[in-house]
Every structure is written in structure tokens, then in C-alpha cells.
Amino acid sequence: MNHMPKLSRRTFVVGTATAGLSLGFNVPFLTSTSAQGAPEINAWVVIKPDDTVVIRIARSEMGQGTLTGLAQMVAEELECDWSKVTTEYPTPGQSVARKNPWGDFGTGGSRGIRTSHDYVRKGGAAARMMLVGAAAAEWKVPVSECSAANSVITHKPSGRTTTYGKVAAAAAQIEAPADVPLKDPKDWKLIGKSVKRLDTVDKTTGKMMYGIDVKLPGMLHATIKACPVFGGKVKSFDAAKVEKMKGVKKVVQVGSNAVAVVADSWWHAKTALDALPIVWDTGENAKVTSASISKWLKEGFDAEQAFVSNKVGDVKAGLASAAKTVVAEYAYPYQNHACMEPLNATAVYTADKCEVWAGTQHGQAAFAAALEASGLPASKVEFYKVMLGGGFGRRGRTDYVTQAVLIAKQMPGTPIKLLWSREEDMGQGTYHPVTECRLTGGLDDKGNLTSLHVRLSGQSILTALRPEALVNGMDPATFAGLAPTGEAAIGYGVPNLLVDHSMRNPHVPPGFWRGVNVNQNAIYLESFMDELAKTAGVDPLEFRRRLMAKYPKHLGVLNAVANGIGWDKPAPAGVFRGIAQHMGYGSYVAAAAEVSVDGNKVKIHRIVAATDPGYAVNPGQIERQISGSFVYGLSALFNGECTVKDGAIEQTNFDSYDSIRISQMPKVECIVMPSGGFWGGVGEPTICVAPPAVLNAITAATGKRYRSIPLKNHGLTLV
Amino acid sequence: MINLTINGKSHSVDVEPDTPLLWVIRDTIGMTGTKYGCGIAQCGSCTVHIDGAATRSCGMTVGDAAGKKITTIEGLADNGVLTKVQQAWVEHDVPQCGYCQSGMIMAVSALLKEKPKPTDADINEAITNICRCGTFQQVRLAIHAAAKA
Numbered sequence: 001m002n003h004m005p006k007l008s009r010r011t012f013v014v015g016t017a018t019a020g021l022s023l024g025f026n027v028p029f030l031t032s033t034s035a036q037g038a039p040e041i042n043a044w045v046v047i048k049p050d051d052t053v054v055i056r057i058a059r060s061e062m063g064q065g066t067l068t069g070l071a072q073m074v075a076e077e078l079e080c081d082w083s084k085v086t087t088e089y090p091t092p093g094q095s096v097a098r099k100n101p102w103g104d105f106g107t108g109g110s111r112g113i114r115t116s117h118d119y120v121r122k123g124g125a126a127a128r129m130m131l132v133g134a135a136a137a138e139w140k141v142p143v144s145e146c147s148a149a150n151s152v153i154t155h156k157p158s159g160r161t162t163t164y165g166k167v168a169a170a171a172a173q174i175e176a177p178a179d180v181p182l183k184d185p186k187d188w189k190l191i192g193k194s195v196k197r198l199d200t201v202d203k204t205t206g207k208m209m210y211g212i213d214v215k216l217p218g219m220l221h222a223t224i225k226a227c228p229v230f231g232g233k234v235k236s237f238d239a240a241k242v243e244k245m246k247g248v249k250k251v252v253q254v255g256s257n258a259v260a261v262v263a264d265s266w267w268h269a270k271t272a273l274d275a276l277p278i279v280w281d282t283g284e285n286a287k288v289t290s291a292s293i294s295k296w297l298k299e300g301f302d303a304e305q306a307f308v309s310n311k312v313g314d315v316k317a318g319l320a321s322a323a324k325t326v327v328a329e330y331a332y333p334y335q336n337h338a339c340m341e342p343l344n345a346t347a348v349y350t351a352d353k354c355e356v357w358a359g360t361q362h363g364q365a366a367f368a369a370a371l372e373a374s375g376l377p378a379s380k381v382e383f384y385k386v387m388l389g390g391g392f393g394r395r396g397r398t399d400y401v402t403q404a405v406l407i408a409k410q411m412p413g414t415p416i417k418l419l420w421s422r423e424e425d426m427g428q429g430t431y432h433p434v435t436e437c438r439l440t441g442g443l444d445d446k447g448n449l450t451s452l453h454v455r456l457s458g459q460s461i462l463t464a465l466r467p468e469a470l471v472n473g474m475d476p477a478t479f480a481g482l483a484p485t486g487e488a489a490i491g492y493g494v495p496n497l498l499v500d501h502s503m504r505n506p507h508v509p510p511g512f513w514r515g516v517n518v519n520q521n522a523i524y525l526e527s528f529m530d531e532l533a534k535t536a537g538v539d540p541l542e543f544r545r546r547l548m549a550k551y552p553k554h555l556g557v558l559n560a561v562a563n564g565i566g567w568d569k570p571a572p573a574g575v576f577r578g579i580a581q582h583m584g585y586g587s588y589v590a591a592a593a594e595v596s597v598d599g600n601k602v603k604i605h606r607i608v609a610a611t612d613p614g615y616a617v618n619p620g621q622i623e624r625q626i627s628g629s630f631v632y633g634l635s636a637l638f639n640g641e642c643t644v645k646d647g648a649i650e651q652t653n654f655d656s657y658d659s660i661r662i663s664q665m666p667k668v669e670c671i672v673m674p675s676g677g678f679w680g681g682v683g684e685p686t687i688c689v690a691p692p693a694v695l696n697a698i699t700a701a702t703g704k705r706y707r708s709i710p711l712k713n714h715g716l717t718l719v
Numbered sequence: 720m721i722n723l724t725i726n727g728k729s730h731s732v733d734v735e736p737d738t739p740l741l742w743v744i745r746d747t748i749g750m751t752g753t754k755y756g757c758g759i760a761q762c763g764s765c766t767v768h769i770d771g772a773a774t775r776s777c778g779m780t781v782g783d784a785a786g787k788k789i790t791t792i793e794g795l796a797d798n799g800v801l802t803k804v805q806q807a808w809v810e811h812d813v814p815q816c817g818y819c820q821s822g823m824i825m826a827v828s829a830l831l832k833e834k835p836k837p838t839d840a841d842i843n844e845a846i847t848n849i850c851r852c853g854t855f856q857q858v859r860l861a862i863h864a865a866a867k868a
Contacts, residue, residue, distance in 0.1 A: 062816050063814075063815030063816030063817065063852040064815065065815070196809075196812050197812050197814075199814075199817070200808070200809050200812055200813075200814055200817075201801075201809055202817075203808075203814035203817030203820050204801065204805040204808045204809060204813075204814065204820060204824060205752070205792065205793070205795070205796055205801070205805065206750075206751070206752015206753070206791065206792035206793045206821050207752065208817055209751070210754075210818060212751070212754070212755065213751035215749065215751070221746065246735070265734075265742060265746040265747065266742060266745075266746055267738050267739065267742040267746065338851055339816075339818075339851060340754070340756050340762065340764060340816065340818040340819045340849065340850070340851050340852075341754070341756075341816075341818045342755065342756075387816070387817070388816060389754070389816050389817075389818030389819075390816045390818060390851050390852060391816075392851070419755075421758065422756065422757045422758055422759075620812065621812075624812070624815065624854070624856075624857060627853065627855075627856040627857075628815060628852050628853030628854060628856075629853065630853065631850065631851070631852070631853025631854075631855060632851065632852075632853055635851075653757050653758070653759050653761065654756075654757050654759070654761040654762050654849060655759060655761055659849045659851060661843075661846070661847050661848070661849065661855075662842060662843060662846050662847075662848075662855040662858060662859060663842075663843035663844070663846075663847075665853075665855040665856065665859075667856070668856055
């Protein structure tokens with residue numbers, strides 16, 4: 001049986017906590033080493049005397065390229081020399097002390113650029129105006145006679161020039177302009193250019209410092225084991241059994257549900273933890289299995305009560321009068337993020353100060369977690385962000401930060417680096433939520449789709465992690481890509497449409513997993529579109545196009561991949577095609593795949609993928625996000641599944657939770673087609689079209705429709 | 720005491736001989752370019768060269784590594800001059816989060832030593848490292864570029 005347990009400690013609400021921090025709190029501004037002593041023009045821009053430009057980046061870099069993209073946005077308006085740009089992270093403590101000049105640090109939902117483009121560009125523009133103003137004042141000429149380009153300011157009538165580095169100190173004293181006009185997009189020089197990433201060299205030499213690499217004097221190493229059954233607690237543990245083992249310094253309970261060993265090396269800590277007898281109080285959740293969850297979710301197909309997101313016409317009547325109806329049921333499993341760098345955080349605690357270092361997708365939330373765990377006032381806490389070895393949503397949670405501080409508190413004055421084993425990372429995730437879906441479609445006698453009912457059943461992320469975002473109990477995010485309007489709107493006009501959700505929340509904690517809810521919804525809808533087209537006897541592309549007259553941007557990317565793959569021409573012998581489109585994170589995405597199937601072996605020969613993100617800040621990096629999305633999406637399609645037995649996750653490591661390798665990677669032809677006028681994300685949306693494009697191609701090849709993933713459960717292997 | 724030769728330098732370490740080489744490199748010696756990803760020789764993040772051969776250091780004991788020539792990612796560049804592989808990585812903007820790239824570069828460097836002009840099939844066979852960001856398309860491009868350089 002399944003349960004709906006109360007929200008656990010890990011469902012800490014960020015918004016509430018950070019709001020509380022903004023009151024009466026004062027941390028002195030801690031200048032970082034890179035910008036130390038150099039004039040700060042404004043919160044975003046520091047210029048050193050040698051003309052080095054330090055651009056402050058609030059969002060976290062975790063591979064998606066946002067650090068470089070955001071720097072391009074500031075530099076575009078700043079008119080600085082791009083070759084002299086470096087970046088630094090402000091700390092969350094500085095943010096609070098300075099009344100949040102950098103806005104949201106949160107880096108998820110492909111939001112890095114699309115929700116901060118306006119104020120980061122204004123930060124660059126304001127700094128430029130101040131620098132030019134300082135030069136004009138020095139020259140005693142009107143500002144209007146001066147211009148700036150490439151970090152050089154020119155007084156046009158006299159031809160005099162100076163550099164940003166020379167006037168920076170004076171510019172820092174000028175009052176920030178109130179009115180900061182931005183360039184017309186047609187005048188952009190740096191935005192839209194495929195400049196190289198700013199963080200590459202250190203990632204090729206081993207110098208880049210990730211959380212796992214933090215070293216402090218006198219630091220000890222810790223590793224942890226939380227109750228494998230979510231919601232369970234520590235009943236007892238026998239520390240005496242391991243305390244004498246080599247290198248062991250201390251065995252500590254962490255919160256109510258975990259035990260950690262602290263040692264002189266991580267290997268000693270892990271060896272001792274593996275030998276430590278722990279008795280768990282697992283509670284009722286230990287009865288839950290994947291089968292019991294699936295049974296409960298399937299009951300949701302016929303539940304009378306469901307949250308309605310999208311309703312057009314009268315589906316019931318429409319289906320009743322349809323010439324043909326098609327019904328199909330799909331399922332999507334739990335999946336672990338499996339960041340390459342297992343979760344970790346380093347903390348040092350004394351009664352006067354708590355400092356924490358970690359890779360996080362949300363500096364402010366991590367800071368709030370450190371505050372709460374330390375029990376210290378905000379003025380005595382600081383959090384330092386370091387590079388993330390992958391995030392994918394998992395590092396938006398702060399459980400590992402809390403744990404590190406709770407361990408450090410039990411050894412005051414000693415820096416503690418907490419590193420989870422891969423096994424802990426696999427078993428203590430915040431998993432891609434589990435949902436199932438029944439789709440019922442009605443066709444008229446001409447093969448047109450006239451009625452569609454999409455009944456989702458399953459888990460809500462927002463209920464667990466952001467209950468304040470629910471709308472009368474409904475989780476709007478569940479409907480991503482199926483909603484009537486907004487950043488993830490459906491791209492089909494169906495005269496009678498109903499999309500509803502029977503919410504069922506098993507005890508396994510859900511999380512935002514790169515792509516999040518568009519992942520399953522695109523599989524459901526785009527697979528079913530092909531099922532309907534087949535019943536209608538219409539080409540799958542043509543079937544879709546008939547429904548898309550009012551959705552030109554969805555249609556635009558669909559047509560682009562159809563042209564790219566050569567849909568109107570026959571595929572090579574033995575090769576079969578599939579196509580899919582969806583919208584997510586404000587962007588329109590589509591993919592077309594060419595596959596062949598030999599027995600149980602699937603070979604993907606070619607992928608064409610298109611993205612319309614509105615504005616494309618760095619097309620080269622967008623292409624990397626698109627092709628990378630196929631690795632994440634195809635790993636999910638073929639291998640990605642976390643199963644539940646006795647209330648715990650069964651998979652432990654990459655041997656039981658595989659990820660595709662270079663030999664399985666298809667060639668991805670990327671079409672970046674920004675149509676302008678809006679800002680969409682790029683780190684996530686493409687993932688959702690990877691599986692349905694390939695699934696539809698597999699069906700074209702085999703005649704068999706696979707309605708649950710991963711495909712390894714159907715005996716299929718990607719080669 | 721166990722004697723190790725890493726990047727041409729000898730280190731004497733006081734650890735149990737069955738300790739995985741990875742943790743001696745990272746925690747005892749303090750060179751952190753070599754990464755922990757799985758601990759079961761699946762992902763390749765911890766790849767180093769043992770007498771020139773790409774080896775997953777989480778699956779080798781320090782006792783077995785004693786007396787052998789060990790090269791880590793820090794030992795590739797010579798006085799700050801990047802190797803052809805590293806240069807190709809920079810030229811083609813390969814890394815995303817970058818965490819797996821130390822191991823990827825070590826695996827590729829060993830492949831190119833053995834097969835200076837690898838085919839796609841050679842690459843498929845030799846490079847089995849996991850990258851969750853999904854840099855494989857750029858990795859393949861950069862391998863061929865390094866082979867041509």
C-alpha cells in the first residue's frame with residue numbers, strides 16, 4: 001500500500017526562509033580575491049586598473065553555460081573588451097547585506113538567462129554610463145560627445161581616448177543613472193555570438209575546484225548513511241564497533257534519520273560506515289513497492305476527482321460521437337539525477353561563525369539551510385559557492401548542506417568535508433516523479449482528432465517542495481507542455497480537450513529533474529499522436545500539422561526537423577523515422593530520429609533537433625545543450641529507472657543505473673532558430689523530445705508500441 | 720610506507736596497501752584533479768595512466784600501484800603548455816560541468832598514444848567514460864581534431 005506521509009524535513013521551503021533573512025541583518029561586504037581592492041562600478045561590474053572586467057554572476061554554473069551567457073549579456077551593454085572579462089560569484093551573505101542587488105540566485109527551470117536578461121543588461125548599461133560619465137567629467141565635455149567601445153572611451157570631437165581601467169575609480173563615485181535604456185536587439189554585437197566558454201581551461205587541467213575538492217587546514221572527512229526507507233529514522237547504532245578502526249575520529253547521528261562517520265580520510269570514513277551496525281525504524285513505508293505504487297496510480301485513471309488544467313469544449317460528448325476512438329496507457333518511472341560529482345559540502349562551525357562551501361543551484365537556499373542548521377544569526381554565517389559537478393535539479397535541494405553543518409556542529413572548530421558515496425547519492429535522491437497516463441482520443445470520419453482526454457495520475461513535485469505554489473491544491477507544473485497557455489503550452493488545437501490530474505503522492509521524495517514534467521508529458525502526448533495518426537491512416541507529420549494552424553512557433557520547429565531529416569523523401573533502406581515536438585521553459589523544441597532495429601538492438605543513425613528560444617544568446621552553447629540533452633534523455637529512455645522495494649530504492653550505482661556512452665551517442669544535427677521577441681530556456685527543453693522521437697521511430701521500424709520506459713525492461717538495448 | 724611515483728615525483732605514503740589509489744591521490748597526496756564518480760570502475764572519472772595505460776584508480780589498490788609510473792591530469796601539461804588533447808578540448812569547448820573531463824582526457828590521451836589516428840569505431844571501443852552533461856558529440860570531434868593536430 002502507498003501512503004501520503006507528512007512533508008519531511010527535506011521539504012524545507014526556501015521562499016519563507018529567505019524572506020525571513022532580509023530583516024535586520026548585516027554582513028560586511030566580503031570582497032573576493034579576484035576583485036579585491038578594485039573599483040566596483042555597480043553590483044555587476046568591477047573594473048581593475050589594468051582594464052580587467054570582473055562581471056558578477058548570481059546564477060550557478062553547472063555545465064549549462066549560463067556563466068558565459070550572462071557575462072555576454074552584461075558585456076554587451078557595458079561595451080567592454082570581451083577578452084578582458086572574468087567572472088565571480090557574489091556570496092548569498094553579501095546579497096542579504098546589500099539588500100539583494102543580484103536578484104534570484106536560483107538556477108533551475110532553465111531560468112538563468114531568461115528571467116534575468118533585463119536587469120543584468122541594465123547592470124552593464126548603467127556601468128557603461130557611469131564610466132563614460134566619469135571620462136566626460138574629467139575632460140569637462142558633454143557626455144553626449146563621448147562614446148564607448150571595447151573598454152575604450154572616445155571624445156568624438158577631439159579624438160581623445162581613455163580606458164575603463166583609468167576612469168573606474170572616478171566612475172565608482174558617480175550616482176547610478178535612474179533611466180537606463182537598453183540596446184535594440186538588432187544592434188547586439190556579443191549577444192547572439194558563439195563565443196567560447198569562460199571556464200574551459202581549468203576544466204582540462206584538473207585545476208577547476210568543485211565542492212569535492214575543497215581543502216581546509218585540519219579538515220576531516222565524513223560520509224553518511226540515511227535511512228534507506230524514506231521517512232524512516234535511526235533507532236540505534238553501535239559506534240563502539242567502529243570507533244577503534246583506523247583513522248576514525250567520531251561517529252555521529254545527523255538529524256533523526258542519518259548516521260555519519262568522521263575520519264582522517266574519506267576512505268577510512270567509508271570503510272567504518274560500511275562496518276557500522278545501524279538499526280532503522282522504517283515505519284509503514286517499508287511496505288511500499290514499485291508494483292504497489294503503479295497499482296495506486298492506475299486507480300487514478302478512473303478517479304472521479306481530478307485537477308483540471310486545460311479544458312476546451314466537451315470531451316465526453318466528443319468522444320461519444322467520434323467515428324473512432326483510441327485508448328492507451330503510459331507510465332514513467334522514478335529516476336535519479338546521478339550528477340557525476342556525488343553530493344558534498346564542507347562546513348566549519350564555532351559558536352561565533354559557521355562557514356560552508358558547496359556546489360549549489362541555489363545560493364540563497366543553501367545559505368538559509370546553513371543558517372537554520374547552525375542556529376547562528378545570519379551575521380555569523382557565510383556560504384561560498386564552488387563549481388558544480390552537475391546539478392540537473394538535485395543541487396537545488398539543500399539536504400547535504402544541512403547535514404554537513406549538523407556534523408560540523410558536533411566537532412566545533414574542525415572543518416568537515418561531507419561526501420556522499422555514489423550509493424548514498426543513488427538511494428537518497430529527490431527523484432524524477434512517477435506518473436502514469438491514460439489518453440483517450442476521438443477521430444472523425446476524415447481522420448481528424450476531434451476529442452482528446454489526457455488523464456495524468458501520479459506525483460506532484462510542488463506539493464513536496466513548494467506547496468505555496470499550488471493553486472487550490474492543484475500542481476500547475478504537472479501539466480507542463482499540456483497547459484492552455486504560458487511557458488509550456490500545448491501546441492495542438494483540439495475542439496474537445498481535457499487535461500486533468502489525479503494527484504497521488506507516494507513516499508519517495510520527488511524533485512526537479514532536468515526537464516522535469518515535460519519529460520513524461522511529451523512521451524505521453526507525442527507517442528499518442530502517432531497512435532492516433534496510425535488509426536486515422538494519416539502520416540504522423542501531416543496529422544500533427546492539421547492541428548497546429550494556431551501554433552506557428554510549435555509548427556516552426558516541427559517543420560524545421562521534418563525538412564532537416566528529409567521527411568518527404570524515403571528513409572535509407574532498413575531505417576525508420578520518428579518525429580516529436582513540445583514546448584517547455586518558454587522555448588519550442590522538436591526532434592526527428594532515424595533508427596534501425598535488429599532483434600533487440602536499436603541503432604540511432606541520426607537526430608535532427610530544433611530549438612526556438614526566442615533570443616539565442618550563444619548559439620554554440622545552445623547546440624551543446626541540445627546534443628547533450630540527447631545523452632540525458634536517451635539514458636532515461638533506455639536505462640533510467642529507480643525501482644522501489646521495501647520502501648527503498650533498489651539501484652545503487654552506475655552498474656544498476658546505467659548512462660549511455662559515446663558508442664551509443666547518435667549524431668545530433670542542431671538547428672538553433674531564434675525567432676525573436678521572447679526569452680526561452682535551453683538547458684532542459686530538448687530532453688523531452690528525445691525519447692518520443694526515438695520511440696516513434698522504433699514503432700515505425702517494429703510495428704510495436706512501447707508505452708513504458710526504460711526500454712531495457714522490454715529487452716531493447718541501444719547500440 | 721608505500722612509495723609512489725606520480726607525474727615524475729616520488730611520494731612516500733603511510734596508508735594501508737588495500738586503499739584504492741584514487742583516495743591516496745586525492746586525500747593523502749592532495750591532488751584533486753582526479754575525480755570520484757562511482758568507486759566501482761564504471762564511470763571513468765578517476766582515470767589515470769599506470770605505466771601509460773588508462774586505468775580506473777578507484778579499482779586499483781595503492782599497493783598494486785607502488786613502483787609503477789603514475790600520471791594524473793595534473794601531469795599532462797608541461798610547464799603550463801597544454802597537450803594536443805587539452806588544446807583540442809579548449810578549441811572545441813568540450814567540457815560542460817567538466818567533472819568527468821579529467822578522466823575523459825586521460826582515457827583519450829592513452830588512446831591516442833596507442834592509436835594516433837583512431838577511427839570512430841576505435842573511439843567507441845576505447846572511450847567508455849560516463850558524462851551526464853552529454854559532451855560526447857564534442858568529445859568525438861575533439862579527439863579527431865587532436866589526432867590531426
